[in-house]
Amino acid sequence: MGKYEKASSTYDPLLKVLVRESDTSSDRIRAKLSNHYEWCFCELCWRSTEYAISMAAPKVFKRLKRGNIKAVPLTESIRTEARKKTDTLVARYERALKGEFGKYEPPRMLGRYCDMQELRGDFSVAAFREHVERRMLVSTWARHGELLRPSALPAHPEGAARPSKLYCEVHNPRRSDEARRAYQRDRRFTLEYEDLIEKIWSQGAAVLPRWDIETWAEVRKNAYNQLQALKSPTSSMDDLLNQGITNQAEIARQLGVSRQAVSAAIKRRGRKQAMR
Incomplete structure (x- = not known):
């Protein structure tokens, strides 16, 4: 897989100076960023990538001597x-x-x-x-001045990895232990996720506007929820029960499964709780 290096200047919000950033991107990332619709979505869900979020929050700076910069206020x-x-x-x-x-x-x-x-x-x-x-x-x-994007998101601590072009904060394995677990859990079903997305687009070809970015996000979210219901129905059902939804028909409708499957899952859940 080929790579190329592109040097650029970005603003480090911690050091408060311009830093030289060498952007080494693979063919995979370049192909993703060239897609007008999918470039901003996490590979594993419907959320925006960290990179897309950072691109939406540019700042203007004026260069000073010795590499320092001064933020230009929006007057x-x-x-x-x-x-x-x-x-x-x-x-x-x-x-x-x-x-x-x-x-x-x-x-x-x-x-x-x-x-x-x-x-x-x-x-x-x-x-x-x-x-x-x-x-x-x-x-x-x-x-x-110069319009620059930050090299790190505001909530990230010093020394944190650069905003990911592939994953959201929930799925970036470099971000936290919880994110690493979510990455490892959902990465196993990447092919199934992509198949579900294509299936939803195919079934709704007559009504789903492909030019609408909000529709792309909704399709990806629906596919993600369906996948979670198929692969981890118990955890998805627990989320609904914790929200106060106890009607089996409603749970089945939201998870996209039969009432019999919900009933069996509730019985298994009850047995597991009784054994604790």
């Missing part, structure tokens, strides 16, 4: 400038929707200033403004 003047730019673009988009600039101008503006996945088919002026406001704020802020 009211920057916000005001960004709002003016937003108002200008929104006004042009409204005119474009009326056909003043030709039929291709609205989709051109959507493609340039918005994330089509996040729009979820809503091309209204309000949706356009919501996306443009966020982008204009970041781009205006970045003009006062």
Whole structure:
């Protein structure tokens, strides 16, 4: 499996300086990051990867001497400038929707200033403004320095591993003993998990919008819950019982199994508790 090294600067929130980061990525990671929909999801569940979370929290810094940096605050003047730019673009988009600039101008503006996945088919002026406001704020802020992502998430202690591009915090084996156990438990069923995801997409081909990132997350979550119910039905049932759900029909519906299977599992659970 080939690898390449790419050096870049990131902000270390503990040292409060720029650090040189050598990003060595495998073909597997490069293939994952090139997928417009799956790049942000944990390999073992529906949650966002640590890397995706870190990418969503950029900061702007100004370089000082001797490698030091200074954080650029997001001032009211920057916000005001960004709002003016937003108002200008929104006004042009409204005119474009009326056909003043030709039929291709609205989709051109959507493609340039918005994330089509996040729009979820809503091309209204309000949706356009919501996306443009966020982008204009970041781009205006970045003009006062360098836009960088942190090399560690805020909750991580000093010396912690870099944000994972493959796993979420729940499944990153380098993060904690509990995460390592979750990784070892769910990694065994990777192929079954991928098969369930494809099965859900296939069954809902007529109604599930593949362009909607929220639908991708929901499909992955449904597949994960089904897999847990199949592989660890007792633990999944315990979670529902602890939530106060005692109706066997409701438990069977949520786990996707028969009432007979739930009844048998409850009896086994009772026998195990009686033997303790």
